[in-house]
Amino acid sequence: MNKLVALALAASMSSVAYAASETYVIDTNHTKPRFEYSHFGYSNQVSRFDTVKGTITLDRAAKTGAVDVEIDAKSVDTGYALFNEHIQGEDFFDTAKYPTITFKSTKVKFDGDKVAAVDGNLTIKGITKPVTLTVTSMMCMPHPMAKKDACGANVTAQVKRSEFNMAKYVPYVGDDVTLSIPVESIKQ
Incomplete structure (x- = not known):
């Protein structure tokens, strides 16, 4: 009997969660965008950005949403301080002139109840290009520590x-760069 009550309660709570648009703030401690490229064909090098902020808005019932992200380009971490300075120079990120990288969604695509992809505009060094972010896994649930x-x-x-x-x-x-972004966000 207790299992039936718990199941009914969970079902009613999940329907409430899908009733309206919800906004989540990106958890900068658990969101570290990485980029990977071929280094002279010897190996693929992986670096990351340590400072990210933004919001994710989802309306799972309407299957719509929005993503707005800002990355501090000066927070690039290659694992080597001298190289961090090098790629912040004019030939690469030019962080003195362009301190931020942004992504603003134009469409959030769903596959059933889950987000499958996000189309949007990526701006680096003042140049904006359309990019599709492919969502390889996603989960929403109560956070055990944040209690949200x-x-x-x-x-x-x-x-x-x-x-x-x-x-x-x-x-x-390499010219081809793979972006891998683990993202976590907390509902506001």
């Missing part, structure tokens, strides 16, 4: 750095 609803996902995309005026050393250092 939370959503998390793993997201990937492919871009060409030459399209953002960062083509130095192409083709020796």
